Amino acid sequence: MLETHLRQVATVLLESAIRIAPPDTRNWGQAMRGELTYVEGPWAAVMWALGGASVLAKRALASLFIPGRRGQGIPSDAGLFAKDVSVRKAALVAGGACILAALLFFAAPPFRQGIRVSLTVWHELFRVTASGGQPGVTALSKQAEKRHDPEGLAFAAARFADGRESARLAEEAVRLDPTLIWIYPVVAVRHPDLPEVSQWVPKLERWDPQNALIQLIAAQSIEIDHMGEASKLPPKEVRNRMEEDPAWQSAMAAAFASPKFDDYLNRLKELDQGVVSRYRFNDPYELLSGEEADLPTYAFFDSQRFAESLLQSGQKVEARGDRRGAAEEYWAVARFGLVIDSQGHTDFEHHMGSSLQAGAYKQLQALSQKEGSPDEAALFGYLAGRLTPAVGEDSRLEGQWVFGRYVARRNAAVLQISGLMMLIFSGLVVVAGSVVIVGSRRGARPAAQRAKPVATIVALTGAVGLLLSSATIYLTYRPYWYIFQHAILNGDRSQTRDFRDFLMATHMLPGIAPNSFLVVNFQFYFWAGVILLGVAGLVFILLRHFLGRARALALRHSPRVP
Amino acid sequence: MKIPRISSETLLLLERFIERPTDWRYGYELSRQTGLKSGTLYPILMRLEKHRLLEARWVTTEDGVPPRHTYRLTPNGLELARAKLAEARPRSMVRQPAFGSG
Numbered sequence: 001m002l003e004t005h006l007r008q009v010a011t012v013l014l015e016s017a018i019r020i021a022p023p024d025t026r027n028w029g030q031a032m033r034g035e036l037t038y039v040e041g042p043w044a045a046v047m048w049a050l051g052g053a054s055v056l057a058k059r060a061l062a063s064l065f066i067p068g069r070r071g072q073g074i075p076s077d078a079g080l081f082a083k084d085v086s087v088r089k090a091a092l093v094a095g096g097a098c099i100l101a102a103l104l105f106f107a108a109p110p111f112r113q114g115i116r117v118s119l120t121v122w123h124e125l126f127r128v129t130a131s132g133g134q135p136g137v138t139a140l141s142k143q144a145e146k147r148h149d150p151e152g153l154a155f156a157a158a159r160f161a162d163g164r165e166s167a168r169l170a171e172e173a174v175r176l177d178p179t180l181i182w183i184y185p186v187v188a189v190r191h192p193d194l195p196e197v198s199q200w201v202p203k204l205e206r207w208d209p210q211n212a213l214i215q216l217i218a219a220q221s222i223e224i225d226h227m228g229e230a231s232k233l234p235p236k237e238v239r240n241r242m243e244e245d246p247a248w249q250s251a252m253a254a255a256f257a258s259p260k261f262d263d264y265l266n267r268l269k270e271l272d273q274g275v276v277s278r279y280r281f282n283d284p285y286e287l288l289s290g291e292e293a294d295l296p297t298y299a300f301f302d303s304q305r306f307a308e309s310l311l312q313s314g315q316k317v318e319a320r321g322d323r324r325g326a327a328e329e330y331w332a333v334a335r336f337g338l339v340i341d342s343q344g345h346t347d348f349e350h351h352m353g354s355s356l357q358a359g360a361y362k363q364l365q366a367l368s369q370k371e372g373s374p375d376e377a378a379l380f381g382y383l384a385g386r387l388t389p390a391v392g393e394d395s396r397l398e399g400q401w402v403f404g405r406y407v408a409r410r411n412a413a414v415l416q417i418s419g420l421m422m423l424i425f426s427g428l429v430v431v432a433g434s435v436v437i438v439g440s441r442r443g444a445r446p447a448a449q450r451a452k453p454v455a456t457i458v459a460l461t462g463a464v465g466l467l468l469s470s471a472t473i474y475l476t477y478r479p480y481w482y483i484f485q486h487a488i489l490n491g492d493r494s495q496t497r498d499f500r501d502f503l504m505a506t507h508m509l510p511g512i513a514p515n516s517f518l519v520v521n522f523q524f525y526f527w528a529g530v531i532l533l534g535v536a537g538l539v540f541i542l543l544r545h546f547l548g549r550a551r552a553l554a555l556r557h558s559p560r561v562p
Numbered sequence: 563m564k565i566p567r568i569s570s571e572t573l574l575l576l577e578r579f580i581e582r583p584t585d586w587r588y589g590y591e592l593s594r595q596t597g598l599k600s601g602t603l604y605p606i607l608m609r610l611e612k613h614r615l616l617e618a619r620w621v622t623t624e625d626g627v628p629p630r631h632t633y634r635l636t637p638n639g640l641e642l643a644r645a646k647l648a649e650a651r652p653r654s655m656v657r658q659p660a661f662g663s664g
Contacts, residue, residue, distance in 0.1 A: 028608055028631075032589065032604060033628055035593075047600075050601070051604075
């Protein structure tokens with residue numbers, strides 16, 4: 001039963017191959033088919049059919065790349081016994097075409113940027129670049145210094161991870177162009193412990209007196225001073241001392257009374273547009289890291305602490321029977337939360353604003369109930385309820401996603417693996433291509449000649465892999481490149497959330513990204529399977545090549561069977 | 563005359579043909595005698611036939627069974643095969659023991 005089935009499989013396989021074979025090869029296919037009936041053993045029949053089918057398939061492939069092979073004259077003596085010259089030539093032509101097509105991708109800017117992004121994690125893993133190095137920003141800042149370009153200096157100041165260098169560039173930028181003074185708070189938010197911050201605060205207070213951000217930076221500076229002075233004291237003690245400091249109280253009261261909150265991100269975006277095109281700066285990591293620097297943690301906790309103190313003070317005033325005075329305290333918190341929430345740009349700012357408002361509305365709801373105003377209480381309850389989920393779940397922010405976090409992480413993993421595969425395939429092409437070239441030379445060593453067929457197959461596999469991985473990089477990164485272009489050049493930030501999350505995911509090794517084990521496992525199993533199949537195929541080809549040769553030599557030297 | 567590059571598999575096949583030069587041989591028979599798989603044997607046969615060193619003919623068998631292809635060397639093929647084997651033999655003999663069973 002099994003024998004019949006296996007023979008049927010062998011017949012179907014060979015007949016299918018005959019159908020795709022070029023016309024001048026079909027009678028050879030029929031010849032193999034004719035012998036199949038006489039092959040002893042079902043498995044031997046299958047192997048016979050597989051061998052025959054591979055010959056016909058190779059001929060079919062060769063006819064695709066080298067049409068009109070028929071009608072060749074008798075070749076020179078040297079080429080007469082050369083093994084499958086046309087097939088090898090077809091493989092080399094196909095491989096060359098793949099390499100050329102892969103190289104053409106370099107003409108596309110999304111591909112060039114995509115390669116850089118795809119290799120980031122591997123650079124970091126193998127420490128190809130010095131950790132923390134910012135070569136792009138460093139080069140830009142040097143150029144800007146040479147050109148005495150205040151905008152270029154401010155751009156670099158907003159992005160340098162080194163606080164000292166950032167402060168130096170910011171001061172130089174403001175010296176050259178005093179209207180760029182807004183770069184001080186941007187730098188102060190990123191590097192709150194800089195000694196320069198306390199010198200910048202008075203200037204900023206004069207320049208933008210109504211902005212709550214300046215007061216928050218002032219309060220943060222005072223807190224850092226306290227922490228430095230009392231580093232041996234327990235944190236709670238330090239906090240108590242700081243909260244009792246009239247300067248801190250005054251700064252926070254001024255922040256809560258401010259009608260305005262400006263994080264200067266709009267100015268930074270305008271600056272980016274000019275600098276990016278002027279310096280042809282297109283490092284997405286640097287551009288997006290600088291544009292949405294969050295409020296410092298200090299400011300968040302300072303605001304929470306001051307809000308709590310106001311709410312407690314309101315409760316005390318309420319207990320004394322002064323409900324109007326209590327409402328004023330609660331409203332101060334709600335107003336500040338609203339200012340931050342409505343005028344801020346970053347997640348952190350919205351989160352902080354919502355959180356403060358929710359706490360204040362809960363107190364106002366309780367107060368209204370005590371005052372016998374159920375309608376007002378219901379309104380405050382509604383507002384508190386609407387704002388509370390945003391604190392924990394970021395529900396209001398979900399709507400800003402286009403592709404979503406899941407897609408961003410999956411795409412990042414695909415891009416990273418494709419980048420790695422592209423490197424591996426490029427290496428294969430270079431090594432195998434060199435062997436083919438060396439083996440094709442006149443007077444090449446026999447070992448090089450013997451390795452040529454295998455090297456041709458490896459080179460072709462590498463070239464196909466190179467093309468596929470390049471195409472994957474291009475297709476995966478292309479949508480993000482357009483998001484990037486819109487964000488930087490047109491100021492369209494509607495999709496930068498996707499891009500930012502995608503970029504963050506490209507810093508993580510695939511397989512250890514948080515909350516996405518299923519996705520990453522799929523990628524890993526898929527690519528690991530492809531790699532294993534490729535390696536197994538290579539080993540099979542090598543074994544077949546060398547064992548077949550050894551067997552042929554052994555048969556030649558063995559005594560003849562009569 | 564310059565010695566052409568020749569694969570050991572082709573030499574092996576020519577050796578089998580030259581043993582009984584006038585006989586027609588089947589593909590499977592050649593495969594068993596040389597140990598070459600169909601994927602190696604047929605490309606060699608195809609090349610030899612293309613350069614008119616090998617002649618092929620169809621042999622009809624019983625009804626319902628596909629016809630079989632048979633092969634033998636042409637006079638040109640025979641001449642060339644003898645020349646190649648003569649060139650190749652001294653090289654292969656180098657690998658034989660100096661005082662072999664001879």
